[in-house]
Amino acid sequence: MSFFLHSLAQGTAYLADPLFILIVVAGTVWGIIGGIHPGGSATLSVGVALPFTFVMNGPQAVAFLLAVLVGINFANSLPSVLIGVPGTPSAVLTAQDGFRLHQRGETGTALGIVYLSSIVGQVISIVFFVAFVVPLSNLAYLFLSPELFAMALLGMTAVVGLAGRSIVKAAISAAFGLAIALVGLDPLENVPRFTVGLPDLQDGVNSIAVVIGLLAVSEVIRQCRQVYPWSVAKIRIRSIRFPGRAVLRRILRPVLLGTGLGVVIGVAPGASAEAASYMAYQQAKAMSKTPGEFGNGSVEGIAANESAQQASQAGDLIPTLAVGIPGGSTMVLILAALTLHGLVPGPLLIKQSPDLLFGAVGGLLGAAVLLALIGWMMAKVAARLAGLDRSVVLVVALALTLVGVYSVDQSMFDVFTCLLFGLIGYFMLRYGYAVAAAALGVILGDDIEANLRQGLLIADGSFVTFLSRPVTAIVLLLALFLLGYGVRSEWRSRRHAPASLDEGLLDAESEEVGPRA
């Protein structure tokens, strides 16, 4: 209990530091600008921002990236309301109800609910975040090399098992990422491996360059396949009014419901903000006195959806920081930022570097306060920001990413590495290979190998002794279960999936292909 209160107090204390406040402000504003564009993914915004953390320390870097995420989660719902196009998949239901309200001339009501639900969801989820992380980090004394190996493997299988359409391709991606992490000096025997004669690879590949290439550059190249404007109708900002008390009373229950569900669902490895928002929306509909309004401009629906989105981020952060198991690609980028500062993701992270937890709390809290101060104004000017040219945003994002990657170690080799993995990531993205699994493999690969081999040394080289440790066995069983679940899900979906284009999803390929009927 004392560490719980201490963490909250220390996190709040960070907000007395002007530099820390500046970093949080920069992160939140960056997130809002990144999230406000339809289709501008959270991964891209965080990926472009990540190299900039090289000028910060660990807690500042975590706070900055979390502030970016808070800004994105808030802003991605603004285009949903104003133009009916969600910024990210988790804002789809907001688009459904919010845009209907906007069409009815109730833009202020829709934006006001997005604003309030985001802030309330964010603030409450911070308390949940600390409440879950602290006891989990206290279990760190249970972890020696075999357990650390098992936990890292669980993180990999969670990303692979819950990857989506093809578990086989996700497993290939994970193995590819892990193999890339092996390049460089062997951690135990100190001999060079897989360096293909390049002196720059003696110390291994720069994991930041690889991760940004796989997650961010690949995504921008993919988006460059299409040229189209983000058309935004002109809106009279002065006519937008904040919602009245009656509306605020109606959204109280769905906001609390969405926050609770968001945290709980976010904790589950691989569960996304999308899942949290959909479930919160359905539950709010089931509990509503006016379920008929859902899908047709429901204030309760928007409230549940928005609060769940924000809260799921804090939930997602719990396994990421407490045990090193990220829920998705944005959390993989957070782990990558930690490695940039010499920190090792895993169960010992918070125990060895409690400052990170305080930084995370400070970042989340600071971003929530900032949203409370400028969020309403940003919501009103969103229409103008969303009117930025999509092509310009993509080109600037690419150029910024490369200069950011160069800045980490001032190395052109890292830039070329980033580009190579950007191209590989592009093909992986397009053809169903899980780039997040590959990126996580790159980050965890070193530790998985080192802990496996050190664990075997502890167990006198015996795999049986290694597996007979209770925590290791339980965690490995859980990993096996997740993998089995993924195989079963894919087998089921393949039984019902159409094989050819005639029956299935259309996809533009190789040349200019027009809109489909």
Added chain:
Amino acid sequence: MDKRVDLGVAVGFLAFGVWLLVSSYRIPQGSVPDTIGSGGVARVLAVAVIVLTAVVIARRLIRWRSTGVLVTAEGSADNPAHPASARRGLGMFGLLVAYAIGVYYLGYPIATPVFVALALWLMGIRSAMMLVALPIGYTLATYALFVGVFGVLLPLGVLSVWDYYLWFHF
């Protein structure tokens, strides 16, 4: 998605797996050998990649004749409301590689505005104002931020003779 490219990507991963396996046997012996050794984990991963890509290739080949060239998308699909061009995407990648080489030889201040202008042109922007003002403005702003504020020594290439001034050492 194009099933031929899907097959090509799988073959690429298969080749990587084979290379990994072969290379794992060429690692020099360390002084303190352990149970698995330097190449043990790599061998497990290589075998996994080879077996799993073989599954992907077999799946694709078994259905080869019964499906058209374009099959159900397994990855991130394009926005169906707008035309898409793989050439533009890959053209942008080519431009990025040229930019990186340009930064090395010509320097950041010269290569960056050229890259931004060409990339905007590739993305369909034809406004002279945007093709001139934005690249110059972007280059000046990022140069000031990274060199002036963050202290990063951005590559100067042919401009290295003026490094004292361009890296703000005066």
